[in-house]
Amino acid sequence: MLRFILSRSALVIPTFLGVTFLSFFLIRLVPGDPIEVRVGERGISPERLAQLRHELGLDRPLWVQFFDYIGDVLSGNLGVSVVTKTPVLQEFLALFPATIELSVCAMLFAVVLGLPAGVIAAVRRGTTVDHTVMGVSLTGYSMPIFWWALLLILLFSVNLGWTPVSGRLSVMYWVEPVTGFMLIDTLLSDEPGAFASAVRHLVLPTVVLGTIPLAVVARMTRSSMLEVLGEDYIRTARAKGLSGIRVVGLHALRNALIPVVTVIGLQVGVLLAGAILTETIFSWPGVGKWLIESINRRDYPVLQGGILLIATLVMAVNLIVDLLYGALNPRIRHGR
């Protein structure tokens, strides 16, 4: 087991270095540097341009900048935003809770609805219920989520007026950011109605971001359940006279969950990609929107640091999923 953990973890190191390398050079291939972009149409004297570049260290050879950056990263320093002059890590940590809050809620939405839907579809295989669940989930899986967001805004915000269109909290409230998670912070504050406002802001983005994971979880649960329900030990359990609920809930679901958990883990990358669109549409102050804005500003430190942090997170989750999977399934850890 230790051997498996070490060899699997060792694979992360070259990937990490590769991501560092790729993010550094890719963003420097984008035409225009941070200063040119900020100056824009106004123009600037060549001397001043050279001076500003020198201040940011952009006039040094690229490989010198890169090795400096690597050194900084390894000592835990991700640099300072060119635009806001705030440390990248600090900005990331300030915005990340918003993305986490949204992603966790979206995942909960997906699991709470998708798991039972998948189980019911498997148990009622071939019936109208099954066809409906599968049809709806394939539609959800095919959904262009930016359009889905617009439709929900059209219905719930414009026509019914139930939910706000953007942001995390109504401007009427001001809440001390303690944890960064708006749902918790509003509960901690004494402002009456703030929590309800936070919930109303969260509902639509959650549904939008959770739609594709919901479809994936429902489909995966169904097919995994179908496989398990055909096993001998299920027949044995039924033959022993156990109730249907006991067989499905206790014997089948527990074994069917292993691949489902893997899929949930793998959805983290999908969620972060979806968060970029969702945050942009709902003006949600999270990491996805921050990175898109940084591309437009050519904020090199923010981009390379932000991409590295996100990629590290995705790698960490994938590693944990792999290790868990290996722990649960001996065939994997002793395999090639």
Place this chain on the structure above:
Amino acid sequence: MAAIDTTQSADASAPESPFRVFVHHFAQNRGALAGFFVIVALVLIAIFADWIAPHSPIVQFRDNVLQPPFWAEGGSMRFPLGTDDIGRDILSRLIHGARLSLAIGTFVVTLSLAAGILLGLLAGFFRGWVDIAVMRLMDIMLALPSLLLAVVIVAILGPGLANAMAAVAIVVLPHYARLTRAAVISELTKDYVVASRVSGAGVLRLMFVTVLPNCMAPLIVQATLGFSTAILDAAALGFLGLGAQPPTPEWGTMLASAREFVQRAWWVVTFPGLAILITVLAFNLMGDGLRDALDPKLKR
């Protein structure tokens, strides 16, 4: 159609008329059949767009700005699905958009499939450092959120439809490479490959003539599903203003400019998205059907 022809050769090792077995299984799946017919209809619409569309997709009828669809109050059959904010006929734009979406899907899938198969074959055949280099590169690409990588690539190349397609093709490439590699490695241990090797087949022949055709089934399924990913991702880039540029009637780009009319003109927002959803759903239905028909484990 090309997908079905290739299937024939992929299944050629099975005993009795594999193509007929495949068609039989595929036709039994009503969803897959529906998807297939929708795709055929879309292809016809794309080919005959110039004759079907009532108006040009870029002509502006300045007297009929934001006219609702024909069944709503104030609408007329002259513009069946209404007009957008500068008076262009939405139906005509959707019809011409079908061309772009199918072109995007075809281009992205062809490019990523070709590159992915090549990388997967190299990694699977030579193993060792080639394998390590290729697969680590794929891991790196998969560690970045796909849309973020696509946005960065488009930022490098400049916004536009061609660059957006290239970006999406690069982003989806790792999936094909991994799939090919896995299939190649499992095929290489089989007797027929050993026999071919022993009788003196060269590496290229082994790669493309002996092994590759037997790895095609999962790749065909992935390629069909890849159409939907390609269309969705290109539309997302269009929506972010990085894909096709106005006045090109690309569905995602149409949605981007429709955003500000969400409160006043629901039809401008609803129809382009519906077109994307129907197209993507059709490819997913067909992909699922192909998977069931090609996967022997599911044939019962």
